[in-house]
Amino acid sequence: MFSTYLKGKIKKKKASRGESQEKQDLQPFKEKKLFEDLKRNIETVKTELGHSNDIVIREFRVGGNIQAAALFTDGLSDQVTLSDFVIKGLMHLQDEALSLEQNIGPEKIMQIVKEQLITFGDVQEVSDWEQLFKRMLSGSSILLFDGCDKAISAATKGGEQRGVTEPSTQTVIRGPREAFTESIRINTSLLRRIIKSPKLWLEERTIGEVTQTQVGIMYLKGIANEEIVQEVRDRLDRIQIDAILESGYIEELIQDEIWSPFPTVYNTERPDVTAGGLLEGRVAIIVDGTPFVLLVPVVLNSFLQSAEDYYQRFDLGSFLRLLRFASLFVALLFPSLYVAITTFHQEMLPTSLMLHLSAQREGVPFPPIIEALLMEIVFEVLREAGVRMPSAVGNTISIVGALVIGQAAVEAGIVAPAMVIVVSFTAIANFVIPAISLAIAVRLLRFGLLILSGTLGMFGVAVGLLVLVLHLASIRSFGIPYLSPFAPFMRNQQRDALFRFPQWAMDTRPPFISDDEDLVRQGNNQKPEKPQGDQSRHDGE
Structure with missing residues (x-):
């Protein structure tokens, strides 16, 4: 009964919303074009914007007897530009008009303003209300003239905005320090x-x-x-x-x-x-x-690459990239492998290590799968708390909280010391992944593999990995296979996949992304060569 009632209310609300939207579209703008009467245009603007205080309307006379108005949004428009290059020019135009011609029409005024007066940026004629509101609420200034059903839109965007700063989520040691802004x-x-x-x-x-x-x-x-x-x-x-x-x-x-x-x-x-x-x-x-x-x-490989790979030497870049791939597998599989081995496959460990781990777990009341899930959840809570807290105390809370809770959990006999090491190292390896979107995906999948390892052992981990690989092989990004260039395997594209070859060796663009007609991105024989005769010259000296 309640669901039926709720559906009825939603339908009525949607119907009423549609009717009100239709009325809203028809009532103020029975005619989409602007009016010739300036007062009517100004009143329409005030009514449609709810007499908002940040909408500034400046009325004045042009050409002796032509009433005009400048409309702009305070905080989105540059008032200095509007005053110096538009309004002052209109006042000057008024003096010229009085001396040259007594009866100058609004159409002539608009033409003079558009072609001679406004000397900056984007200037357009606006004839309908939709474009007028869109441009005015985007920071442009609108000039209206009495007796004319058109307006002039001048690009006077301004206002406060954040400047170019250093990236906060993708930092590098060597490379540009510029980041995008909100503009x-x-x-x-x-x-x-x-x-x-x-x-x-x-x-x-x-x-x-x-x-x-x-x-x-x-x-x-x-x-x-x-x-x-x-x-x-x-x-x-x-x-x-x-x-x-x-x-x-x-x-x-x-x-x-x-x-x-x-x-x-x-x-x-x-x-x-x-x-x-x-x-x-x-x-x-x-x-x-x-x-x-x-x-x-x-593709998946793009989320494991960093801009710094191309700013360092190719050998260091390749090492760091291999380190990220290894960290990806650690962040995904380390807790699952530990749980599977200690629960079902103890024979895979050396006898001394197995005895040592068993001695640590003597007083622990939970099986390894429960330990791992508890510690993973605690670390996720600490990580989220560190992100949401103010930056001055966020890092301190996450680090101190992890140390205190881990030590207290071991002393209380809730978890074994080895489990704290496994979960901590897994969390650190997760931070090595450059792209936060892929790191979050790995964190989610880790819980699923943990449950499989705690119930089916290594067989469950193998099944989970098989399903994961099949899923990755089925994904497309705008028609491009997600595992390219590994699957399908492209031999020529391995130069910038698992390893980062030298710049002179990466002479073509990825063919599965770019246009086939322009794949070459550098000339032949770009490999640096040692100048001839240098060694003999130094030997002679």
Whole structure:
């Protein structure tokens, strides 16, 4: 009965919402075009925006007898630019008009203002209410003239915004220190500073019925695969939603795998990482209001690479990449293997080690699977508490809390000391994974493998890994196999997969991402050679 009642209420609410929305669309704008009467236009703006105090309306006269008004949003528009380059110019235009012509019309005034007066940026004519509100609430200034059913929109965006700072989630020892900000225009400029090519194209669209969020698609024409670019356009155009508050909304609405814990869209706050992805043929999705840019398509190997791999020597970069792969397996399997071996397969351990572990567990009342689950849950709580607490005390609470709780649990006989070591090392290995989205997926899967190892032993771990590999092999990211270039195996693409070959050896782009017509990214014979005659010259000296 209650469910039937609830469904009825929801239907009525949706119906009433639809009716009210229809009335809202029809009532204020029976005519989509602006009115010729200035007073009526100003009153419409005030009514539609609820007489909001941050909407500034400045009325004045132009040309002696033409009534005009400047409308802008306080905090989103640069008032200095508006005053110096627009209003002062209009006052000066009034003096010229009085001396030259007594009866100058609003159409002529608009033409003079548009072609001669406003000397900066983007200037457009606006003839409908939708564009007027969109541009005014985005920071532009609107000029209205009495007797004219059109307006002028001048790009006077300004207001307070965060500057370019150092990345906080993807830090490196060697490399650029710039990070994206919440402004889409600053983010696109950061990318154009790195890639100064006319092939770098930008397409923008507005998503979100209420928020009207600006979303940009950036790619290198001729390098990015046109089919992938078109697929990105299609998926973004299919989005119908009220609000886009962060790029995570877009990521969830365009991803390939809905029920998979593995991410199929890469997010980064580093312009150099985004530029590297664009040069490989990927497509960047930039969302206004967030410092995180999305890159598609993506493969599993991309989440284990760091920008610093390419800024260090290739041997050090390869070592660090191998270390991340090893840490991935440790973070995923170490607790499960420990539980499976100590519970079902004790013969796999040396006798002395097994006796030592058994002696530690004499007073522990729980089986290893319960110990591991308890400690994992405690560490997850401490990790989340460290993130949510203020930065000044967050790290201290997480570290001190882990030490105190671990030591107290061992002394109380709730867990064995070896289990604390296993869980602690697993948590540290999880931090080695560069991409937080993949690290979270590993944390979730670890609990599933723990339960399998505690019930079926090594057989359960093997079954879990088999299902996991089959699942990874079935995932696609915008049509690209998730395990590329390992499965399907591509011999030529192993130069930047498990190992990082020298720069002179990576002469082609990934063919499964970029356009087949432009795969070569450097000339032949880029390998540095030792100059001839240097040794003999030094020997002679």
